Amino acid sequence: MQRVMADSRMLYHSPSAGFPAMQSFVKPIKSRADLVLGRFQTLFAKGLLVLLWLSLFGHVSAPAALPPSKISIVVDDNFPPYAFRTEEGALQGIIIDQWRVWEKRTGVTAEIHGMDMNEAVRRMKAGEFDVIDSIVKTSERAAFLDFGRPYVTIETPIFFRSSISGVKDIPSLRGFPVAARLGDTVVKLLQENNITPMMLYNNHEALITAAYENKVNVFVVDKTPAQYFLQKMGISSEFRMTDAVSLGEFHRAVHRGRPELLKLVEKGFDDVGARELAAIEKKWFGQTLDQHPYLRSLGYAALAFVSLVTLLLSWNWILAGQVRIRTKALQEREEQLRLSVKHSPAAIAMLDRDMKYLVVSLRWMEDYRLGTEPIIGRSHYDVFPEIPPHWVEIHHRCLAGAVEKCDDEKFVRLDGSTDWIRWEIRPWHLADGAIGGIIIFSEDITRRKQAEMTLRASEAKFRTLIESASDGILVTDTSGALLEVNAAACQLLGFPREELLRMGFVGVVAHGETQRILHEVSRLSEGEVMRSEWTCRRKDGSHFLAEVSATVLPNGHLQCIMRDITQRKLAEEKIREQASLLDKAQDAIIVCAPENFGILYWNRSAERLYGWKMNEALNHSQRELLNRDSAQFLIVVKALEEHGEWAGELIQHDKSGRAVVVESRWTLIRDTNGRPKSILSINTDITERKQLEQQFLRAQRMESIGTLAGGIAHDLNNVLAPIVMSIELLKLQEKSQQKQGILETIESSAQRGADLVKQVLSFARGVEGRQLAVQVGHLIKEIEKIADETFLKTISVRSDIASGLWLVQGDPTQIHQVLLNLCVNARDAMPGGGSLLISAQNSMMDEQCAAMTPGACPGPYIHIMVEDNGSGMPPEVMERIFEPFYTTKDIGKGTGLGLSSVLAIVKSHHGFMRVESEVGKGTRFHVYLPAHMSAPVSEAQTAHAELPRGSGELILVVDDEAAVQQITKQTLETFGYRVLLAANGAEAVTIYSSRRDEIAMVLTDMMMPVMDGPATIQVLMRMNPQICIVAASGMNAEGMEEKAASAGVKNFLPKPYTAETLLKTIDEILHAAGRC
Template sequence: MAVPLRVLQVEADESQASAVLAELRRGDYELTCERVDTEAAFQKALEQGGWHIILSEYRLPDFSGLDALALVQRTGGGVPLIFVSGQMDEDAAVASLRGGAADYVRKSNLARLRPTIERALREAEERRAQEQLRQETAARTRKQAVLAEFGPWALANMPLDQLLTGTAERVAEALGVEFCEVLELMPGNEEFLLRAGAGWHPGCAGSVRLATTQESQAGATWQGNAPVIVSDWSKEPHRHLSALLREHHVRSGLTVPIRLRNRIFGVLGVHTAHLRAFTAADAHFLQAIANVLATAIERTLAEDALRESDERFRLLVEEVKGYAIVTLDPEARVQTWNHGAEHLFGHTAEEIVGQHIARLYPPGDVELGKPELDLRLAEEMGQFEDEDWRWQKGGTQFWANVVTTALRRADGTLRGYGVVTRDMTERKEAHEALRLNEEKFRSLVNHIPDAVWTVNAAGEALFISGNAERIYGFSAEEMKAPGAALGRNRVHPEDAARLQTAWAALFERQQRFEVECRYQRKDGRTSWLLLRASAIYEKDGQLVADGITSDISERKRAEEALRESETQIRAQARLLDLAHDAIVVRNLQHEVLYWNRGAARLYGWTTEEARGRRVTELVLKDTKAFEAAQSVLLEKGEWSGEHRQFTRDGREVIVSGRWTLVRDEQGRPTSVLVLNTDITEKKRLENQFLRAQRMESIGTLAGGVAHDLNNILSPIMMSAPLLRMDELPPEDFDRLLDTIETNAQRGSDIVKQLLAFGRGIEGERVVVQLRHIIKEMVKIARETFPKSINVTAEVAENLWPIMGDPTQAHQILLNLCINARDAMPAGGSLKVIAENVQLDEHYAAQDPEAKQGPYVSIRVTDTGTGIPREIMDKIFDPFFTTKEVGKGTGLGLATVMGIVKSHGGLLHVYSEVGKGSAFNVLLPASPNAVAAGEQTAHSALPQGEGETILVVDDEPGILGATSKLLERHNYTVLSAADGAEALTLFTRHRNDIRLILTDVMMPVMDG
């Protein structure tokens, strides 16, 4: 049979190497050969390992045989090296043998090669066997020494973690490995904890957990209850290499179980990053260590358990303050005294140990011999329990539960007493309180107007309070008599079946009941009774019913009266439905409780639709004014004013509302009564009147406007012919254009201001900044009033805004300024002054219409003729005027007064004949409100992208200029001279037109 032979050749000449191989093949070898010719290749081959023999040339081009020999001595692992060379002399051969070579063979005598190899292999095997024997002997000696030292060390008293860590360190050193582990099997048997170890990365011990499956080495050790050796992990694919072992590059390992008497504690294991064939001796040594360790673990765990038990007992005896635990000798002297005794009695152990137990009894009991009696009873009975008074250090007594036990030796002789005392003062007080409560309950039951009772399933009254006679007409004794059945036989026939059903459900299903019934009293009168009952089980297990019977006759009469009242209320409600006004009742959450037909007619919501819904959802779009009115209502109890609201179909209505806060008997607000009158048509007529008055005021400006427009148009008319001149210099041309543009802009401003005053649109009250309106008014006055009148204004920079109608604010200023102008026919000074004022309570007390708070003051003063005293009281009367016929209607100041009052403001006038007049308007301010910003300056016409715009105007000049301007800005323009033509163009170009720019007033069809 061929012998396996792995040969490493160090030879540069391939033909020489082939000759050597040919000689080896003559032998009976299963030959494996590798040839190298450099130091690097030789070193790499040595690292691969597994060679039986190395055959080396003595000299190579870049490497020598002696270099190869030196490498073998350092890393070859005892592989014999034979020089096969034709270049060695005798001296070199001797030197190589002394250096550790196995032999040398000349290439000229290769017949010696095979015998030389066989001798070298035998000698190497003998050396390996001797070395192994030496190592095994040393290891056995070392293990025996470790075992001899380990037993006494492990069985010494030390904490468990110290024991396990010390064991791991000693085992790793004894077996010459890098890693040792002590794994503890966790509850549930699903994982190990690396409880201690040696060589692992810091933090692994105490945190790493490993699986207990059969595929893992530790799991197989635990499940098989036997050692497990893994010589090379790479050759055991069926086993699972844990992350811990993989992280530390472990290649071999040995594990054994740690067996306690009734369970396996865990696994003790060693591992190495080198290939190592652990032996049976290694396993026996490691198991011996594990067995000693198991004994030490059991002892440590037992000591820990004993310490815990001792600690628990100490805590029980020493720390439980609720119990005084005392031991006595046979003479009744105190031997031990726990913290509970110290806490309960107040004596320290130093004060009481050695003293007689009688010190804990009240002096009176000591005189009567109570301590000795208690001890004698304990001796006779073995244990005696009693409740009595005990004595504390300060002389205070407490009620105690005391258990005294006679303590005897094994032979029955008395060795002392154990006394356990517990403070029962609170329980005794609770019992006393319970007794007093029971007395109070009986007293209370007998004094409440209702009858309280307890009956059993047979209907017999087990208890009934003293008020039974007032409720039933029979005494309590009569109601308890056999067959009385709590008066069930005297219930009205129409109610008897209902009551009987309730009693049955109570005792069959423990279903509590509450039943009203009519009852015939002893004197024959009929009363209405309310019976309420629930079932409970007594201590003896008997099911009984506890209940109360109330006389509700008076309530029934009140309910009947209420029904009659409700009938009257419904009749009154029908009358309210005939009212034209909207009458609504809502709760404080604004939900509708009542909604009459007048409300349904006004708002379009039926009573059924409105009831339960919030009025803010039904009739309002903006709730700010509503919330402000609600605040006034809650503060003053009532509110009246005007509101802008909306009907179901979105139509706007203006109502005059009167709200009243309804309160209950305790004065708490419960609801709101609302009466709303539709004043939409009235407001429309008022607005027409105000518009007419504005037009009258604007008419008085006509002369000034005509004069101004003439001054504006004259430069334009004069500039047009000059522009047609052929030889006009460019600078003159530009100057004439500037003149035309400036005057046209002035004319446009005057027209815009006149339109603003005359547009006649009264909107909702909004936040208004009067500074802007005053600025506009002063500007138009300067442009339209005679130049002999000097118009100035002083307006505070931080002027507060107001909540009002901007159009009506214009009208106030316009009327007052026109009156001032008319009072100065010869010229003079007109000044408008606006500032913030705060009206205090003293001012408000002097003027009934004034309310304290923030206001904006606007004073219009003139230096005119003044107002005579005799007509001062008439100037605000409608149609009163001092002007000539045709110069005024006398509505200007009346209009101002009406607008100011509608805004909640004040109007005062001061005048002196010959010196002038001053009108002071005070309007409520809203300092925290934010007014809309001023209009931004006109921006340039944006450049178009060919969009189509339809321009409609009956003025050819405007139509042409507008079209030309739009075309220059890259728009496509369609132009029409009236509405009919525009409609035709729109129909034809419907899909192209993006914007329509149209005049309003035109012939044929307007805008």
């Protein structure tokens, strides 16, 4: 036993200098047992040395096991304690430890990745991983995954704040905002129970953080991670939980169609065993605290009893106790030694002189892929039967006392793969100094070796890239000495490499640039890139401008990449000169890239036309900046692709959003190889020209409307004429006041219709209305009556007229039209009903107020306001309501002429308008008309005089309308005249030629078939130059009056005319001619 102990002491005092891990393992043993204990220790140490020796030898000479394999696993990294991350970001937890044990059992490397479960499922489905762990089985996931056996049940309760009561199950959550984890099966359960609203979070920590921030009061998540984060954030006391409302099970799953992989995973965990898996869970979940104090009391009593017995019997077994203590110490030391070797991070094997294993580390078993089969007591050469002969020689030398080692040796496995190992073999000695065996230390350095080879390959590649680079590359140290230059730098500067390296950094820059460049470089920090332009000098003394990118490398050296840009600068200067010429062009010139239409050039005219400065427009897509009409732009692009050019009109938009019409010419520019290089577009602003064209078209349309209106007016006047004249006759025959009132209404309506026809002609032909003194209050009352009788009953119409309202000088019919149009628009804005207010008041406009109001002059005004509480108008509609033909009504329901006519009439009366409107609240029109204190009295206010009567004079009436003939005949005969009728000029000439001496006057229409009025007048005037003729027409009064005057007729009646007008005109003419 003492011999074994002595050998052990020798082992501990001669650790491997090349393996620090063993230095902590083989430490001196201070205490010594008696002869028996020492002998036991010596034998144990001897066995340990033998095992370590065999282990190292076996690593080098072991036959290759099955080919190495590796699988990738993805887990939920936010599910403590099963899988979560440390503060440094490393994965930890039950699942991680279980997979590490699985690795040792299967020999397969498990590469574990952690992320949110939803992301893990998505990337697993995309094929990025082999296995997914901590996953709950669902029908959707089963469509592409094969699941293993469930290995743990996960409870999902409801968590709620302590201040909330009544939460016991899923239905009781209705009305509460409930949080859950995105993708959990409980989300579907909440949806099925109509639990809204739901707040979904990517992981448990984000959800509990929201609870910590008082954003969440109720949530349904997995119990274990929720409790972990609640405790971690110190808010567990603020929440209560129900029983589990859902149970889930963790599975491991693989892609469908890979049963061999699933079998490998499941078998590996079966081999680990339930006991070891349970131990891992116990480590993370901890042990239950003692909750039975009475057991401790019982223990104390038992301890007191044992102590008493021990005191009584101590003299019998004190010696035996000392032996037991020393024996136990020896066993503990032996166990410590065994565990130290077994769990050493190095591969260690201790063998005896017969090369049989005494002790091996787990790393030895893993590195040499020996599985779990015990090898203690077996020969190293039986474990590795195909060991090369040179290893046997090394073993023999070490058994003879030599120490062998190698820092990197290639190790070719049976499958042809190559690993690299670092190893050391040394003998261990017995107590008498004899060699008891060998101990082998080895380390797999394959990864380090591969990293070194990768680094050397990378350095070679980097060197090749530097040397083949077209830009000059220079590397300097902190003192400015050049450490490295490439061939391009030598060629650029004109120096041989050796001479350039001797010159230093300062020697390659122009003397005047040195201080500036050194200042720029001194401000650089590691990893920062500085771009600048330096003036450098060549060997021949010439200078060139270089574009330089400088950066500080991690080792503090400065790397500069330079490029000669002298020619580029000259080209840029030439381009600038050409650009200055293009800036003088009146057209907008734009050059853009063909692939994305990014703007490369933008001249001054483009700045003026579109509003963007060049620096604002450069690199922006012309399509996004100017061309909002994608369909129009695509036509241009297609034409460029097919023909290389396009010309036409485009609607573009400037910086303010205003539409701009341009006449555009596009040309595709190609390089010498025929590839598209750029797109040139030249745009001429034709917005104003297009507006003039629109105005011209509108003027033509108005002229057409005028022509149409004239024709309609003629027919309408012929229709109205008999009505207007017949009323006077009816009023003479009726004595009833009620019927007289009806006749007055008919007369007023007919006269209003006649006046409206005149207004249509006035608007279409620009004819100014009559200028009379008008009482606006009377017109408002009339409009109120019309609106009240004709508008929907759901619309309340009322007026508010100030007392003492001033007069307005103008055309009463036109003012009537203004009020009527505004009221009709108000009615259309209230389809569901509302209120309409028409008010008028006196208003005095001072100079200050007039200066602030367009179209206003200082003085007295009548302020008319038409207000409704209808739908209102948005600003964009208000800007255009006075434009001719602009309407927001459906097709066929509006012409767009109403408000333009209103504005035209108001302006013709030297007034102005204002509009106020708010969507949903209503609209208010303000009309200001100049007031006059004295003006001619309106015809409507003139008292009717008694109508003149005839004395049997014969009147020839010429008209093609039978109704006009008959009512005129009846009227004249009623008032004492005789009447002859003719349907056209030819009949009139015939009648006049036979009865010229009896006929006192001819009343003729100007437009008739066969022979019209002017021709008839000319014939009659030739027959009798002294004849009395009155011309009448329902067509344009001024035009017809001019024709009649040119034919020699001084008297003209515009249709429709009243009986009073007709009788007074005839009476005046006959008296003037002396025929009455």
